[in-house]
Amino acid sequence: MPTDADENFYARADQHIHLSNDQLADEPGRGKVSASMLFAASRFNAWVSACGFQSGEQMAQAREETLAYFVEQYRLMLEEHLDDYIANFDRHMAPAQP
Known part of the structure; x- marks a missing residue:
């Protein structure tokens, strides 16, 4: 667990995983769902970073x-x-x- 994690760290992560698992039901393929999750994480992290400047x-x-x-x-x-x-x-x- 990251050193700055709080008590809801795993619950939030699990929500993202559940969303991705739900998206698999539409059968776009694991690779496509994974790529979308990575894209979303990078976009969100760029925004989080920008907030600090x-x-x-x-x-x-x-x-x-x-x-x-x-x-x-x-x-x-x-x-x-x-x-x-x-x-x-x-x-x-x-x-x-x-």
Whole structure:
């Protein structure tokens, strides 16, 4: 869990996951739903970042630092989840029981 997470961190994340799972019912494909989620996260994070600046010039000066932060956070989270799926593949990928 990120160090700045609050008690609702997982609930909010689960809501995003449930939305993506619901979108799979329309059969656009996992890759397309994943791409949409990534696009939305990047768009939202760009807006969150912009809220911390007084001008586009100021934001441009922090561009590389901002990119590094978000890429590192994503990498850490993805590594954690990949490791979990590798270690628990059979449990995570088992067919749902009726």
